[in-house]
Amino acid sequence: MKEGHQVKKNEGKYYALGQFLKKKRASLSPEQAGLKEGFRRRVEGLRREEVADLAGLSVDWYTRLEQGRTVHPSADVLLSLSLVLQLNNKERAYLFSLADQRIPDEHTGELIISxxxxxxxxxxxxxxxxxxxxxxxxxxxxxxxxxxxxxxxxxxxxxxxxxxxxxxxxxxxxxxxxxxxxxxxxxxxxxxxxxxxxxxxxxxxxxxxxxxxxxxxxxxxxxxxxxxxxxxxxxxxxxxxxxxxxxxxxxxxxxxxxxxxxxxxxxxxxxxxxxxxxxx
CATH class of the missing domain: 3.30.450.180 (Beta-Lactamase)
Known part of the structure; x- marks a missing residue:
């Protein structure tokens, strides 16, 4: 019973991680991310492929991450996504917490002016x-x-x-x-x-x-x-x-x-x- 409860709890965190990434992606304009807006968009925010490209990830892998799959992102991947999505310190800490990762010591004191x-x-x-x-x-x-x-x-x-x-x-x-x-x-x-x-x-x-x-x-x-x-x-x-x-x-x-x-x-x-x- 406890084991099943733990699996469900982890699945909930992965789902929350995906939803959080999706929300932050939708909140950024192409200009804010350093991209040209180009042709007209049907939805606001960045596309998945744009986030994946900026973070150095494959589109398929990033899509599974947003879908709440158990893909276990590394600390380096999370740091890259934090920069691309322009997360503040609390948001970055929340992202790492959802992924059951610890922010590397060399980045804990980094100050980014939003x-x-x-x-x-x-x-x-x-x-x-x-x-x-x-x-x-x-x-x-x-x-x-x-x-x-x-x-x-x-x-x-x-x-x-x-x-x-x-x-x-x-x-x-x-x-x-x-x-x-x-x-x-x-x-x-x-x-x-x-x-x-x-x-x-x-x-x-x-x-x-x-x-x-x-x-x-x-x-x-x-x-x-x-x-x-x-x-x-x-x-x-x-x-x-x-x-x-x-x-x-x-x-x-x-x-x-x-x-x-x-x-x-x-x-x-x-x-x-x-x-x-x-x-x-």
């Missing part, structure tokens, strides 16, 4: 809004951020790290009225990340690089001061429009584990006008 998240950042215009990962690297931003804090698309490596820039970039030191307070918060935030992953060789290398690049960072790092707040005020001395007063708020999203979303709002009408001027 179209919806980027749209959220863009909707904050003309106010700067951006996302940093758990090591305070800039991973997403809107155009207002670039007008205020710098041209991140042209930066690479260490230059996209906000802690590194705080101590090595003269532009940031001149832009921030309370540069010292900002830099101390960045050190504190980095120390919090270090406390969670102190055995990470890349993080240790980064800290050593900062200690060599800035004696002030080295001094503050050894103080082991913990400070900072998820919200506050900033006075910026912008080289084009002059002083800008901003109120900022930082928060986290379940969609991006370990990442921080920060939004800056104009602190007064004059600052709002200046932000609008920079965008025009």
């Amino acid at each position: 179209d919806g998240m980027q749209h959220f950042l863009d909707a904050q215009q003309p106010h700067p809004a951006y996302i940093t990962d758990q090591r305070w690297n800039m991973i997403a931003w809107n155009q207002a951020t670039l007008k205020i804090f710098g041209n991140y698309p042209k930066m690479s490596g260490l230059d996209r790290n906000t802690v590194w820039r705080a101590f090595t970039d003269p532009y940031m030191q001149e832009l921030l009225d309370d540069w010292q307070g900002h830099a101390k918060r960045r050190v504190s935030q980095l120390r919090m990340a270090f406390s969670k992953t102190s055995n990470n060789s890349d993080l240790n290398t980064f800290i050593h690089q900062l200690q060599e690049a800035s004696s002030l960072f080295d001094s503050w790092w050894n103080d082991q001061t913990i400070c900072g707040t998820p919200e506050g005020k900033k006075l910026l001395h912008h080289p084009i429009v002059g002083d800008i007063r901003l109120n900022y708020l930082s928060f986290q999203s379940e969609e991006l584990p370990g990442a921080t979303i920060t939004i800056h709002l104009a602190g007064d009408h004059a600052s709002l006008t200046k932000l609008q001027t920079l965008q025009s």
Whole structure:
């Protein structure tokens, strides 16, 4: 009796897996998947053969997967389908759970900026809004951020790290009225990340690089001061429009584990006008 019940339970999961894939396939347009729309379609979304081709699978095998057959997809196949169907972190975890698979460790911390998240950042215009990962690297931003804090698309490596820039970039030191307070918060935030992953060789290398690049960072790092707040005020001395007063708020999203979303709002009408001027 128990054995029969287990078979029925597994069949239910395979059916749910197929239905979930079918639903996500129907929710994506060809444009979203990077395909040309071409001729008129009878139904919305992607075709099975398009998903199979993008994921590197045979159409017959993918069809059986959608039909709820017991085909036992591997972790690599599930990761490929997650990318093709543009699943968020929760959806990807759900997909792996239905297939009785474990997400590989190297992919558990991967942060993917969805179209919806980027749209959220863009909707904050003309106010700067951006996302940093758990090591305070800039991973997403809107155009207002670039007008205020710098041209991140042209930066690479260490230059996209906000802690590194705080101590090595003269532009940031001149832009921030309370540069010292900002830099101390960045050190504190980095120390919090270090406390969670102190055995990470890349993080240790980064800290050593900062200690060599800035004696002030080295001094503050050894103080082991913990400070900072998820919200506050900033006075910026912008080289084009002059002083800008901003109120900022930082928060986290379940969609991006370990990442921080920060939004800056104009602190007064004059600052709002200046932000609008920079965008025009």
